[in-house]
Amino acid sequence: MAQIIFLGTAGSAAVASKNLRSSGGIILKIDDAFQFHLDPGPGALLKTREYGVNPHNTTAVLVTHNHINHCNDLNLVIEAMTHSGLERRGVVLGSKSVLQSGEDSHPFITRYHQNLVERVIPLEKNHKIAFESVEIHTIPVEHADQTAVGFKLFCPGFVVSYPGDTLFTPQLLESLSGTDVLILNVPYPGKRAQGLNLDSDAAMKIIDHVKPRLAVITHFGLEMLKADPMHEARLIQQATGIQTIAASDGLTISPTGYGNYHSPVKGF
Ligand SMILES: [Zn+2]
Numbered sequence: 607m608a609q610i611i612f613l614g615t616a617g618s619a620a621v622a623s624k625n626l627r628s629s630g631g632i633i634l635k636i637d638d639a640f641q642f643h644l645d646p647g648p649g650a651l652l653k654t655r656e657y658g659v660n661p662h663n664t665t666a667v668l669v670t671h672n673h674i675n676h677c678n679d680l681n682l683v684i685e686a687m688t689h690s691g692l693e694r695r696g697v698v699l700g701s702k703s704v705l706q707s708g709e710d711s712h713p714f715i716t717r718y719h720q721n722l723v724e725r726v727i728p729l730e731k732n733h734k735i736a737f738e739s740v741e742i743h744t745i746p747v748e749h750a751d752q753t754a755v756g757f758k759l760f761c762p763g764f765v766v767s768y769p770g771d772t773l774f775t776p777q778l779l780e781s782l783s784g785t786d787v788l789i790l791n792v793p794y795p796g797k798r799a800q801g802l803n804l805d806s807d808a809a810m811k812i813i814d815h816v817k818p819r820l821a822v823i824t825h826f827g828l829e830m831l832k833a834d835p836m837h838e839a840r841l842i843q844q845a846t847g848i849q850t851i852a853a854s855d856g857l858t859i860s861p862t863g864y865g866n867y868h869s870p871v872k873g874f
Contacts, residue, residue: 608761608862609635610787610822612853613653615835617793617825619675622648626831628855629675632768632789632824633659636761640665640738643683644757644768650679651686657856661686666737669700670747670770671754672714677704681719688722695724697737702728702753729755732781745781747772749802758785764865767818771825774808779815786865788818789853791825795833806830806838814846819864821846824853 613630616622622629630653631645641663643650654661664687669677680698687696698705704714705728720726727735731746733755745756749771756769758781767785771793772778782788792809799805804812806823813821821842826835835852843850851857 607637607860608763609633610766610789610859610861611635611657611659612822612824612855612857613657613659614647614649615824615826615853615855615857616647616675617791617830618827620828621826621831622675626828627826628653630654630679631676633657634759634761634766635659636739638663640740642666642668642740642759644668645670645676645770646679646683647675648678651682653855654686657858662689664696666697666699668742668757669698669704669714670756670768671701671749671751672703672711673751673771676770677714680704680714681716684715684719684722691722694722697725697727698723699727699729699735699737699742701751701755702730703751708753731755743781745769745772746775746777748775748778749773756781758782761861761865764861766861767816771803773802774804774811779812782812782816785816785818786820787859787861788813788816788821790821790823792823792835792838793825793827793830795830795838798829806833806842810842810845813842813848813850817846817848819849820859820861821848821850822853822857822859823850826852 614628629647
């Protein structure tokens with residue numbers, strides 16, 4: 607049975623540091639076949655244990671960009687996945703900012719941890735790669751980290767998309783079409799987005815256009831928490847007619863009931 611587990615739903619350092627919500631990313635599990643850990647932010651390892659996820663079973667870690675609330679625990683998660691290097695296993699995929707040196711930046715992954723895993727795969731926008739029974743397409747997103755990428759995962763039976771942090775753009779809409787379960791980072795309520803991020807109004811437009819079978823909003827900032835994510839989700843659902851829920855820490859959903867996609871992809 608497939609499961610999506612939200613280890614944390616904090617969308618800003620303020621929310622995480624006040625302990626209003628946890629961070630730690632999202633787990634996607636398909637039976638015993640694979641376990642993906644998306645955006646392992648602060649507390650990722652701690653939260654896997656709290657929510658009954660075995661971090662050693664992780665087969666791939668996917669990171670959208672180099673902001674600390676998305677990748678802080680990347681190296682720790684790799685330690686857990688490989689038993690501190692006793693077993694060389696697992697794949698790390700993500701933005702170049704996290705996995706490669708830039709002109710004035712160093713990668714978030716350490717050289718030591720790069721050597722613990724089987725493969726490290728820096729991804730471009732509009733990249734396609736097959737991994738296990740999943741086809742991974744990157745979503746072209748626009749964020750402060752210019753190398754940021756989102757993930758569209760063609761899993762057996764359903765398609766789940768997680769753009770990560772991004773601005774609303776026409777390319778984003780296009781790349782999300784055919785998504786069954788859409789997970790959106792919505793740090794701001796109403797029309798109050800700041801920086802290159804989404805607010806509820808933008809989320810509503812995306813959900814209305816993409817028409818997933820299920821939309822989940824997560825990654826909440828302080829203003830969003832004040833406005834109440836459940837209330838915002840209800841407004842989106844009323845306006846779009848699409849089932850929309852607000853994630854809470856530890857929320858587990860079963861995506862298989864929401865898809866009709868069958869992947870022919872096998873292996874790398
Ligand atoms: Zn960010």
